[in-house]
Amino acid sequence: MPLRINVCLKPITENPSAGGWRFMKDSDPSYGSDRFRMNLYDAHALEAALQLKARLSDVFVQAIGLGPSGAETVLKRAVGMGADRAVHGKVAEPTDPLSTAGILTNLVHRYPCDLLFFGYMAEDSQQALTGPMTAALLEWPCLSAVVSESIHPDVAGKPLVCATRELEAGVLETIECSLPAVLTIQTRAFQPRYPALSKMLRSSESLVTIEERDMPTLSKPVQEVLDTRVPEASRSLVRLDGSAEEQVLALMDWLRLHHRLFVEVQ
Amino acid sequence: MSGRTAVVLLPSVLDGHALSIAPYQAMLRFASRLVPVGGCKGPVVAALLPKGIAIDSIRRLLPGARLRLGILDQVATNEGANIPAFSLASAWEELLSDIDPICCMLPHTIDSVQLAAALSVRRRAACISGVVDVEVPNGVEPLFHRLVDNGNRMARTAARTENVVVTVDWSRCPLQEDAPSIQEETVEVKRLDRGIDGRYRLLDRHAPSADTRDLDRARVIVAVGRGLGKAENLTQIEHFAATFPASAIAGSRGACDSGWIPPERQIGVTGKTVSPEIYLALGISGAPQHLAGMQSSRSVVSINSDPHAPIFAHSDVGIVADMFSFISAWIDRMSSIQKGKAPCP
Numbered sequence: 077m078p079l080r081i082n083v084c085l086k087p088i089t090e091n092p093s094a095g096g097w098r099f100m101k102d103s104d105p106s107y108g109s110d111r112f113r114m115n116l117y118d119a120h121a122l123e124a125a126l127q128l129k130a131r132l133s134d135v136f137v138q139a140i141g142l143g144p145s146g147a148e149t150v151l152k153r154a155v156g157m158g159a160d161r162a163v164h165g166k167v168a169e170p171t172d173p174l175s176t177a178g179i180l181t182n183l184v185h186r187y188p189c190d191l192l193f194f195g196y197m198a199e200d201s202q203q204a205l206t207g208p209m210t211a212a213l214l215e216w217p218c219l220s221a222v223v224s225e226s227i228h229p230d231v232a233g234k235p236l237v238c239a240t241r242e243l244e245a246g247v248l249e250t251i252e253c254s255l256p257a258v259l260t261i262q263t264r265a266f267q268p269r270y271p272a273l274s275k276m277l278r279s280s281e282s283l284v285t286i287e288e289r290d291m292p293t294l295s296k297p298v299q300e301v302l303d304t305r306v307p308e309a310s311r312s313l314v315r316l317d318g319s320a321e322e323q324v325l326a327l328m329d330w331l332r333l334h335h336r337l338f339v340e341v342q
Numbered sequence: 343m344s345g346r347t348a349v350v351l352l353p354s355v356l357d358g359h360a361l362s363i364a365p366y367q368a369m370l371r372f373a374s375r376l377v378p379v380g381g382c383k384g385p386v387v388a389a390l391l392p393k394g395i396a397i398d399s400i401r402r403l404l405p406g407a408r409l410r411l412g413i414l415d416q417v418a419t420n421e422g423a424n425i426p427a428f429s430l431a432s433a434w435e436e437l438l439s440d441i442d443p444i445c446c447m448l449p450h451t452i453d454s455v456q457l458a459a460a461l462s463v464r465r466r467a468a469c470i471s472g473v474v475d476v477e478v479p480n481g482v483e484p485l486f487h488r489l490v491d492n493g494n495r496m497a498r499t500a501a502r503t504e505n506v507v508v509t510v511d512w513s514r515c516p517l518q519e520d521a522p523s524i525q526e527e528t529v530e531v532k533r534l535d536r537g538i539d540g541r542y543r544l545l546d547r548h549a550p551s552a553d554t555r556d557l558d559r560a561r562v563i564v565a566v567g568r569g570l571g572k573a574e575n576l577t578q579i580e581h582f583a584a585t586f587p588a589s590a591i592a593g594s595r596g597a598c599d600s601g602w603i604p605p606e607r608q609i610g611v612t613g614k615t616v617s618p619e620i621y622l623a624l625g626i627s628g629a630p631q632h633l634a635g636m637q638s639s640r641s642v643v644s645i646n647s648d649p650h651a652p653i654f655a656h657s658d659v660g661i662v663a664d665m666f667s668f669i670s671a672w673i674d675r676m677s678s679i680q681k682g683k684a685p686c687p
Contacts, residue, residue, distance in 0.1 A: 173469065174462065202490055202630070203471045204452075208428070208459035217541040218428070220456045221612075238545070242612050243452050246550040246605070251426065252543045262612070263599050298503050299468035302485065304495040309655035310514065311642060316661050320671035323661050327643065328675075330659055334641060335620060337586070 078134045079227065079235065081125045082189035084180055084207070085139050085154055087112035087147035088200045112143065114150045117195025119268035121261035124225065125193050126158045126269070132227060136160050140183055142167050142176065152279035156271025159282070163187055166288045172299045173201075177209035182292040184214060191237065194260045196221050204260070211258035218258040219251055225259060346505075347383040348373040348445040349410070349438060353430070353454055355389040356414075357423040361403050365449035368512035372476040373447055376484055382444050386410050390433055390534075392417040401529060409529045412437035416537050423547075427453040429539035431460035436536045443505060445484070450509040452612075458507045468501035471509045472630070493630045493652035513634040552606035554614060560590035563618045565609055565636070568596040569625015569646065569665055576602055579624065582669045585676045592616070594626050610635040624665045628653025 089111060114122075122139065129135035139154035139162040141147060151162035165183055184192060192214075194207035204220070211218030225239040238252045242262055316326040331337040350369040355361065373385035387407040389400065393415050400411060412433060417425060434457070438446070446461060448454040455471050462469035474496075475487035485498045486508055557563060564583040570576065570593075583589040593603030595610055609616055610632040621639035625646060626632060633656055636642070644657040645665045654660040661668060 173459075177463075200491055202488075202492070204455050205459045205462075205469055205471055208456040209463055209469070212431070212460040212463035217539070218456060218460075219542075220428070221452045241452070244611055245615070246608070246613050248546075248548055248550070249426075249544065250546040252545055253541050263595065265599050265601055265605065267600070296502070298466075299470060299499055299501050299506075302498045302500055304490065304497045307489060307493065307496040307652070307655060310637065311656055311658050313654055313657055313660050315654075316659060320663060320667045321675070323663060323668060324671045324675050327659065327661065327672075331620070334658075337620075 078136045079128075079132060079191070080136045080138065080189040081128065081191045081193060082138050082140055082184060082187060083118070083122045083125050083154070083159070083193040084195075084210075085118040085122065085141040085150055086115040086195070086198050086206075087141055087143040087150040088115050088198060089113075112147050112150050114153060115195050115198050115200075117197055117199070117261065117263060119195070120263050121193040121195045121259075122154055122157060122159065123266065123268040124222075124259075124261050124264070125191075128225070128227065129158070138163065138187060138189065140165065140180065140187065142171075142179060144168055148283060148285065151283055152276065153271050155279035155282045156273075156276035157269055158272075158275065161282050161284065162279070163284045163286065165286045165291055167291060167294070168288060169294070171294060172297050173203055173205035173209055174298050175295055176206050177213055178295060179292055180206070180210045181213040183286075184210070190235070190255045190257075192216070192256070192258045194258065196260045196262045207258055207260035214256075214258070216256050216258050217253040218260070219253065220260040221262045222259045223248075223262050223264055227255075230254070346380065346442060346444040347386050348376045348447065349386045349388050349441070349443040351434065351446055351448045351454075352387065352389045352404075353427040353448065353457060354451075355400070355403075356391060356417075356425065356427070356430070362449070364515070365510060365512040366404075367518055368515040369447045369449065369510045371515070371518075372473070372510055373445065375476050375478055376445055378478055378481045379444060379484055380482070384408065385447075386441065386443070388412070388434075388437060390414055390430060390437065392419045392422045394419040397529065397531060401527075406527050408526060410437065410441070411529065411531045412534045413531060414534055414538070424544050425538055426542055426544060428456040428460065429542050431457060431464060432536040432539065433534050434461060435464050436534050437532055445505065446507045448507070448509045450511040455509050458509050462507040465505055465507065466503065467505045467507050468503045469507045470499050470501065472511045473508045474511050474514050489630045493628055493633065494650070511630070511634075513630075513637065550606045552604070554606050556590045557592055557607065557614055557616050557618075559588070560616075560618050561588035562586040562620045562622065563590050563592050563609075563616055563636075563639070564622045564624065565592040565594065565626060566597050566603065566624045567594040567626030567632075568600065570597055570600075570602055571625075573600075573602045575666065578666060578669050578673075581673055585672065586620075586622075594629075594632050623653050623657070624669075626653055627651045628656060 139159040142165045148164045197204035219239045222239045223242045388410045390412045470486045473486045592607045597603045598608040617638040623644040642657040643659040644653045645661045649662045
């Protein structure tokens, strides 16, 4: 039986706002068919799964993503990159992390796996919660901010995952745990691969769509974003405008005045 | 909600880490703001400890606090460091079970965010990570401020549950000389039956060994982001940096992931924290994770082609320009000055 890895992908908008796609209208001409892209951290998670597949050979990689119509472009891209199957769960409204984790837990029961990968966080909401919450709901162990991972058998021959996590100040921590497990993948020193055209052309065949009526019922939101605004500046910015030459001179003047740099050339 | 309290959780006390005062102060300050909410009590400070530890040493560490300490009988005094913070959700739940806090506050670290997620699932609570400020505008509903969209927007978030778990990002909170005072000093000690999640085995933990002391000593740090574009462009950056005295080159996580800058020279949460006299940010957007590593620099100069890059809000000088055009003009000017051709600026 192959090792099954599910990779959760968040389709995000090209210009994310705190409301995500809540405020997007289908009729808005500025959002074409490519209005969604794959969250960067999730692209690294998918790449990590595909690299495990290449190393271990008998691995089935399945991408799971939630979103409205249009979000399937991200899942097709996942197939193009090398996922064996992609599951698009249609949800009309974006959800808070706990609700998202609840839906994903349900989908993991429908599409079982041994390893569940997430990107460390989403570029738009920046919460880093959905992965650990899904692990808690599934009662699986969770390793977050993983920068490398390997699978090897324990003394009884059961697979273990050994993962290195990157923590604050670059501290590296290596932890082992049994499967099934959740890993949240940190960005790494490799670029997620580009989709192969041949795979993209056949990506519809590997895409499973779960219509909204067949999705688990959403629980009441546990939190709500009331509004967003431009954050307060922490410093008083002086903007140096003009041509490149004028900007260079202005910066030299500023550094001379405030830091006594380049005074010898005055 | 009357009589409920906010609890400040200190996960790092278990592994013998010295108490980091900045996150502790920020959490206490935010927790104190919740006092008007439904007449809740002043904050409780909670920690898990290995058995055999002297409680007095913890009291000295946290003077004036209303302490609630959980003793983990299965953990020997010197074993705390081998236990991942996130594997202790059951123990925390047991420690707090009889006080039903209105809010649990944890420091915004990678491990604590994971712990917060697990705790919130157990408590069926909202979880809000990376909180940089707390306001209670009407005395009833706390609003938690957090950065979203790579630091471009500040979102005000409200919990819709009876209790909430938050992680506090203290990097924007100024350190105060006096910690908020807590009126009654009390200590409650609870022995905990529930153990550690034994599914994890810590094999190794080590800090980066590469020598980066030049970044600590540098007067000027020139840091590049994804805007560098390709490794070949680094030569120009080196020439630019060489025009400054005592300069060193560093990078954002993006630049390090791309292989342009060695990983040990990454500035930010998962890299180094620096505070040079001048920090020159070239092609760096200014994600909160990067800002946390450089915001104590004396002056910040940013060059970015995107006028809306968040880094400009945290800079003393901003130059909206293609970084390479600017650098070329800078190097031309410097070489002209050195040759004595150009009039001095």
